[in-house]
Amino acid sequence: MKKILTVLFLLACFAKAHAQVSLSTGWKFKAGDSTAFSATNFDDSQWQAIDVNKPWERQRHDYYNGFGWYRLHVTIPASLKNSSYLKDSLRIDLQNVDDNDELYLNGKLIAKGGSDIKVSNYGPRHYMLATNNPAILWDKENVLAIRIFDTGGDGGLYGDKFSISMNDIMDYVSINTDADFVYGAKNAVGKSIKLISKGNNYNYKGKLDFKVTDPETGKVLYEKTNKATFTGSKPFTYTFSAAAIERKSYQLSYVFTDSLSGTKISKVESTPYILTPAPSAKPKINGPEVYGARPGNPFLYLIPATGQKPLTYKAVSLPKGLSLDVATGIIKGSVSKKGDYPVTFTVKNAVGSGTKQFTICIGDKIGLTPALGWNSWNAFGLSVDDGRVRTAARTMIEKLASYGWNYVNIDDGWEIDKRLPSGEITANQKFPDMKGTVDYVHSLGLKMGIYSSPGPTTCGGYLGSWQHEDQDAKTYGYWGIDYLKYDWCSYSEVSPKDPTLTDLKKPYQVIRASLDKVNRDIMLSFCQYGWGKVWEWGAETGGNSWRTTGDIQDTWRSMSEIGFNQDEAAKFAQPGHFNDPDMLVVGKVGWGPSLHNTHLSADEQYTHISLWSLQSVPLLIGCDMGALDKFTLNLLTNSEVLAIDQDALGKAARQVVKGNTYQIWVKEMKDGSKAIGLFNLSDKYQTITLPGTTAGTYKTIRNVWEQKDLTKGAGDFKASVAPHGVMLVRVK
Numbered sequence: 001m002k003k004i005l006t007v008l009f010l011l012a013c014f015a016k017a018h019a020q021v022s023l024s025t026g027w028k029f030k031a032g033d034s035t036a037f038s039a040t041n042f043d044d045s046q047w048q049a050i051d052v053n054k055p056w057e058r059q060r061h062d063y064y065n066g067f068g069w070y071r072l073h074v075t076i077p078a079s080l081k082n083s084s085y086l087k088d089s090l091r092i093d094l095q096n097v098d099d100n101d102e103l104y105l106n107g108k109l110i111a112k113g114g115s116d117i118k119v120s121n122y123g124p125r126h127y128m129l130a131t132n133n134p135a136i137l138w139d140k141e142n143v144l145a146i147r148i149f150d151t152g153g154d155g156g157l158y159g160d161k162f163s164i165s166m167n168d169i170m171d172y173v174s175i176n177t178d179a180d181f182v183y184g185a186k187n188a189v190g191k192s193i194k195l196i197s198k199g200n201n202y203n204y205k206g207k208l209d210f211k212v213t214d215p216e217t218g219k220v221l222y223e224k225t226n227k228a229t230f231t232g233s234k235p236f237t238y239t240f241s242a243a244a245i246e247r248k249s250y251q252l253s254y255v256f257t258d259s260l261s262g263t264k265i266s267k268v269e270s271t272p273y274i275l276t277p278a279p280s281a282k283p284k285i286n287g288p289e290v291y292g293a294r295p296g297n298p299f300l301y302l303i304p305a306t307g308q309k310p311l312t313y314k315a316v317s318l319p320k321g322l323s324l325d326v327a328t329g330i331i332k333g334s335v336s337k338k339g340d341y342p343v344t345f346t347v348k349n350a351v352g353s354g355t356k357q358f359t360i361c362i363g364d365k366i367g368l369t370p371a372l373g374w375n376s377w378n379a380f381g382l383s384v385d386d387g388r389v390r391t392a393a394r395t396m397i398e399k400l401a402s403y404g405w406n407y408v409n410i411d412d413g414w415e416i417d418k419r420l421p422s423g424e425i426t427a428n429q430k431f432p433d434m435k436g437t438v439d440y441v442h443s444l445g446l447k448m449g450i451y452s453s454p455g456p457t458t459c460g461g462y463l464g465s466w467q468h469e470d471q472d473a474k475t476y477g478y479w480g481i482d483y484l485k486y487d488w489c490s491y492s493e494v495s496p497k498d499p500t501l502t503d504l505k506k507p508y509q510v511i512r513a514s515l516d517k518v519n520r521d522i523m524l525s526f527c528q529y530g531w532g533k534v535w536e537w538g539a540e541t542g543g544n545s546w547r548t549t550g551d552i553q554d555t556w557r558s559m560s561e562i563g564f565n566q567d568e569a570a571k572f573a574q575p576g577h578f579n580d581p582d583m584l585v586v587g588k589v590g591w592g593p594s595l596h597n598t599h600l601s602a603d604e605q606y607t608h609i610s611l612w613s614l615q616s617v618p619l620l621i622g623c624d625m626g627a628l629d630k631f632t633l634n635l636l637t638n639s640e641v642l643a644i645d646q647d648a649l650g651k652a653a654r655q656v657v658k659g660n661t662y663q664i665w666v667k668e669m670k671d672g673s674k675a676i677g678l679f680n681l682s683d684k685y686q687t688i689t690l691p692g693t694t695a696g697t698y699k700t701i702r703n704v705w706e707q708k709d710l711t712k713g714a715g716d717f718k719a720s721v722a723p724h725g726v727m728l729v730r731v732k
């Protein structure tokens, strides 16, 4: 295939590289607290060796909240200082701290995350220390001790980065690539990037090297060097547009070199590319084939359909008690009699019609297929508010609900500080009218979710439901809540120290019973990070889904470690009860007020959505819905990919090939076909073979993302797969 890439216009641009001591090994850890732990000569030789890339929960401290200490013996070379252009400050980066910290160097407290260590202050730290500070022992062994307090959930020091470096001229510079890509004809993409400096008065003057590489061949397709100057008040902008003939990611690299200091900063990103074809103008009904509701409870289902508007909806053989709004596709009412009701949906418009056979199952089971929706956490963290939630609902109805997306879930941060005198919970000032918000969401045909903890407080330090379970369930019922995420967090404070299986189940049984007293179908999502192999008992304990892991981050390391380690839990997935490897990290994420584009590449995002769909898990979009870019929207609106997740058989894919650099996951579908993901875990393109014996006898292999048939007949199937990417096929 021909590969052409032309850069149409360029204006300006950015970059950073400097010496640092990167240390993720050699750390020692102890749970507990003592002032003696900060001392230089304290003997930590018997302490546990720990990896600072993972929370302590993943390293033998399963249920632990409270204090923990990390210690590291490290030589800080004077050459670090000498080779730096600026010589005034040493910089220590921790990513992330969960929840708060104090940093000691050779016995002296040199920095802390907040005035009260017991107040949650999750996030990365960038600490600066004057180079003439006597606490630093240059060219000698230093002892770094970090005291951490975890309020609940995952705890400790973890993430991608721990480093000691010199604060240098480029530490004030960032290459801002946050602007959305602009799409042109023939898969062309372009954008403006910016070289920005903040916090100093330096006049940056140098060059920006821009390069486009084809990762498949390694060939440099375009190269250009531009002069670049910028200051704190005047950033440098560089704009390009590149036409890529092939549908794949190209690598873009930006390197700024400052001529006076000789220092550099660089950034690499890959171009997004669209795979999902645009929907047809003709009506098509998406979403699952089955929907479960309990007898006598309020029923709400929006028929998800794409096609040119206006659409009109029809439902034949709706059970007694339900009625359809023919203009919106919203079915409401309540069915008193148990039973499986086959229904035929038809949707019409000016260009044609679409039909679907559907079964409404009135019985004890709800959530027959995994939830599809949005959750506020990965985008906004504790800064969620009513406006953001309403924006999510509005965007969902405008752009996503026609593909089956329907839950709008508020995570932590909505709760008031103190219960009402009656003991009732209510929302804080960020949600002035919770019932009004829920009514609004329902009026669109969508569902509303909320969050709490069985402990006295949530992981974010807000009020939990401890000893108020019935009361809270009643409040949720009054508001009209359809989904509850119930997060263990501070429940460790009230449960036995080393909880048995019975102790682990207890808070979930209690809340399930409370929810069952309410006249609503409320989905229950367990969040206790996979403790006690929850997948083995989540269903019998009343969970519609259960988290199998700690919190996800928007990095390849986090997403792939979680996603490719779900095989043990896979066999427990069944209609009404699903594994939950945590929410999606696509689009603009941030866990707080400031957001950034996900750090996953386009191919990593295709892997993320494919793997999660194959595993039949809840898909909860974790981005700012008010800022959905074209790529993210395309990624989330592939009806054939979503149909894999929503398959009525409810089976999760199994890992059938686990190679060093690739994996194959196979999911059995209700119609007898198989959905198969060929995943490339390496950094290079590779050809992956799906053996004929794994595929079974088949007539066609369909490329699911592109929605087109690839080959007929049996035998081995080979696909060239991008680094960290996937070929997702349906074998029929």
Ligand code: GAL
Pocket (backbone or CB within 6 Å): 152, 153, 154, 377, 411, 412, 458, 459, 460, 487, 489, 527, 550, 551
């Ligand atoms: C964590 C949970 C996250 C989020 C957060 C809220 O424990 O895993 O998904 O809900 O608490 O504080």
